[in-house]
Amino acid sequence: MSSAKRTEMNPDLQKERDGASFNPYSLTCLLHAGEENVERKRELERLAFDDPELQHEDLSFLSRDERYTLGLKKTIRFLNKCWDLDITGIQDVNTYRRAVFRGMLEPLSVHYGMFLPTLLSQATEAQQDKWFSQALNYAIIGTYAQTEMGHGTFLRGLETTATYDPKTEEFVLHSPTLSSAKWWPGGLGKSSNHALVLAQLYTQGQCYGMHPFIVQLRSTEDHTPLPGITIGDIGPKFGFDEVDNGFLMMDHVRIPRENMLMKHSQVLPDGTYVKPRNSKLAYGTMMLVRSYIVSDAAQSLCRACTVAVRYSCVRRQSEIKPGAPEPQVLDYQTQQYKLFPLLSAAYAFYFASHYMMDTYFQLSGNISQGDLSQLPEIHALSAGLKAFTTAVMSSGIDTCRMACGGHGYSHASGLPLLFANATPACTYEGENTVMFLQTARYLVKCYGASKTNEKLSGTVAYLSRVQTAAVSGKGARDLLDLEELVGAYQHRAARLVGMAANQLQAHTKAGKSPEDAWNSCSVQLVKCAQAHCHFFVVRNFVDTVRTADVDPASRAVLTTLCQLYAIHGIIQNSGDFLEDTYLTGQELQQVNSHLASLLAKVRPDAVALVDAFDIPDEILQSVLGRYDGNVYENLYEWAKKSPLNKSQVHESYHKYLRPFLQQNRAKL
């Protein structure tokens, strides 16, 4: 799977590239926010790929134990390299990281992804002096222990306790039940010697809710678990083989008072609890994490599309015309229908993640100046977008896998691993349904506010202009016009939000408690949140197409993709547009025929559109998706490495098969 075997280009792929209507490099620059970023990315990638100490082993042939060990080894190499080569700055480090790990996961990702940031945002200066530089320099390794066996998304349900003992000025950390065992934190099982443990704080006989505590788990001498600590790996999972997701049970473990992170709330030596000044600041980190998830979702979908689109040009099958050569699979309309809407979604989500990142940094600036006004709106959007993009990404990777036929099912395609490692994003950092319901709660609140003539702004401003009455019959519409499409999605979202809000009200009026009413409408509420996110993604895609600094050919292909994204979404959700006759049946027929035209229009540019993602073979890790298209030769080379092929005759023959065959022959 290395580029070393990239000799001659498969002629079918060469023809595709020669025939593209635009230069993919211009879209690469757009996706990576500028040529400078692209060149820097490529430079760092080369640095990693060419480094003899960073050569890659194919994970498919390794056991889980080997994969964990390799993950650890690679993490250490990577960190030492960063220090040696002086690679700093979050973007450079992340680019280099991706190039070093090549799709492999990192056992210590929670250390830098959660342990360090939480210390930074929630530790006092004195605590930072003590812990942060140790952690930054990997003199200690930490994880973030929040989720428990019996509780995930609902934080208030967590059972672990931290009880303050003023006599010794210590907290007693305890797992009162089996279901309170910390369960799932990455790096907890085997790697970490410290953890930030989230626990219910008890002092002076009262519970003050979840707070973070630094707990040492293992000896810094010999890594054995400390007294009172029961710790281990939670066992194999769908993916994440390299990560030692772990469990932790604490039996009255005592830690000094100073190990509670006290930047926001405090427990004084005598046990007095001091409230945090502002509890909303924690939302910032959550939004950043969710923005990263949107960006990861986009990139995972890009990878899957790259594999499926390229392979569909190399693979030939069946016949459209009798006697003619077998066509490329991508010439089948059904194949285009599977892949091109996902390709357009990958672009749409990429642009949505740009918006989220930009907004996050702008918002952080506002917040630091005391302006929290935009926080609820963007928080609601980030929750919904996280759910919306990961759901499409997860099922989309699976669609791409199946679009590659039998070979998609082989680990040689890279798609099973991509799916297994990417799909947890639908569950972690807030389960998707719960996320949609959070968004819905905000939307319904805004809808209510708009009824009392409160002015709404930003991404929810449109709710002030809700039109529940149908607006069809307003004459011939051009359903390829971008603003017309935005209008359709806006109408749908506004209508569905209004409907859910009214339904909620009806249930309450009929005597249900607000909670039961909410639960009774929750299917509709999820639906309205999805429609809101869908609208935002379309709106943002259209804005990007309009404002992007690209040449006309690139803008033309982006416009086509944007139309396809919107048109396909209308077809997938046609009932929502027909229900109130916003669209007529006849207009839907037009939409269907637009779809067929758009698929045909994307077809000649499909390979260039995935090339524009600029995912090197080393990171793509797919025999089917190779840039040079030399699939079959490399599929055979790959298969030969299968551990079952180490000997011509497998040892099980001697042990089991031979005696069995002999026994049976004797019976004849």
Place this chain on the structure above:
Amino acid sequence: MSSAKRTEMNPDLQKERDGASFNPYSLTCLLHAGEENVERKRELERLAFDDPELQHEDLSFLSRDERYTLGLKKTIRFLNKCWDLDITGIQDVNTYRRAVFRGMLEPLSVHYGMFLPTLLSQATEAQQDKWFSQALNYAIIGTYAQTEMGHGTFLRGLETTATYDPKTEEFVLHSPTLSSAKWWPGGLGKSSNHALVLAQLYTQGQCYGMHPFIVQLRSTEDHTPLPGITIGDIGPKFGFDEVDNGFLMMDHVRIPRENMLMKHSQVLPDGTYVKPRNSKLAYGTMMLVRSYIVSDAAQSLCRACTVAVRYSCVRRQSEIKPGAPEPQVLDYQTQQYKLFPLLSAAYAFYFASHYMMDTYFQLSGNISQGDLSQLPEIHALSAGLKAFTTAVMSSGIDTCRMACGGHGYSHASGLPLLFANATPACTYEGENTVMFLQTARYLVKCYGASKTNEKLSGTVAYLSRVQTAAVSGKGARDLLDLEELVGAYQHRAARLVGMAANQLQAHTKAGKSPEDAWNSCSVQLVKCAQAHCHFFVVRNFVDTVRTADVDPASRAVLTTLCQLYAIHGIIQNSGDFLEDTYLTGQELQQVNSHLASLLAKVRPDAVALVDAFDIPDEILQSVLGRYDGNVYENLYEWAKKSPLNKSQVHESYHKYLRPFLQQNRAKL
């Protein structure tokens, strides 16, 4: 995961069982076609579960090599047991097989699933004398080598050649290109010593298309590959770890003329080709295989639903009412919306598979009496149903997995393995899109025939009564009435078939070749085939509810499930019903509110409905789905067995982590 740990029942599950409105045993008997079958099934299961020689190892903790070896060992034990205990008859053997293998796959399944049946149906009597009893007694082990690296579903594209040499009266088997390598056959890589190779037959300078040839692959003395044979394992896949799917390349391998299976076509010693008498007979086997796939799809979905529904009653999360205890996850409407439609689909597909099996046996009888009239209709239905049911099953298992939150992602849930092993059914035995298009071709043909007043019968009779005009406004409809629901699906299917046919005609009239026209409409054609299958499944479910020999309480719950299946499908495809105003927007609102009521109505019976599938824990292989609901204790017990927990301190600590930590500490 054994039933040994089944001590006390989780009180939440006990309450569910106590509160059910019907006796699940009556549905168990309906699903298994009679009490006698259920008792026999349970007897055979006990026989396997209690056998000390058939105890089970958890696959999650084994390497692929270990799993292949275990698969082989277990296959041999299973066969010896069948012979010792005199277990015969296809149903008994299959029940016992399932109980022995417990979700594990069998490396030699192609031997009994394809090699033996093909010998039976395509070998002459003389050939059967020579090969069949050897194969039946496992004195030789065979596979069925059809698919090639470069060709799957499109059989005419296969490249392997078998050229007759009259001088020596031999066939020369040859793989002319890399892409002609046989690729994927189960058991080919390491286990089999013979194969039925499908190859293009050349004699007297002419090609006569695909024919089956018996080729010996490995020495019966020491299992080494014979001269000219290159053979091996194709490498790791998403699932199917126990199976050595293999590759095979032949370099001018000579086999005697008698090794071509000659029941249907023949090559005489001088090279004269003798045509088969009837080429349609082969369809019979294909239909049987597809009926089995429909049945397997139903059962896989049953397993996933059993896990998710039971776990959702044990798992408690969040709060509906402040201060109240955390509710069971299944009390959330959104969770019901994810799971209950799938539960209803599992029943629907089970009943559809009953229909397919019954029809297959009836049809076989007709065929043996020379009546082939029903063959095209049932062939088209079996292709479509295979695709329709496996697609819902595959994404349904994934939905169930995600509905179990984080723990669904652990192999302890059993769901990742179930998904990975079940999803290939979407691809093998005819890729799903190709299958739908086969069905569509038949439907369009029937539609055309109906236009010339030809009478259609059986499952397509309704196409004679196509109404493309809308029929709404005919007064208040009861959309919970089963016949009304059948009518809605019938209308939709007929309309979509008509629309696709008309579109096809329009493209042809506009000057496109029939092939290009077909391709240009293929998205619509797939859609009409799906609608046809959907209609069939609803129709058949309704018929089953009406005619089933069950008590009133069971019929009531079946009726609810059937309504839910149909109502949910209308919502999922609402555009199809609104487009021609067959349903009005107002009626769709009613349908939505019916859905909410039906979810609530299924809720108290959900556990009993999955219990009725009668899947023992030993086969379910899921900590989350245990019958006794003791999830958390057993999750912990399971995790402790993780290979990473063999030692408290993993060896990678000494090798990598310790030196790294020391280096970093020294720097501080």
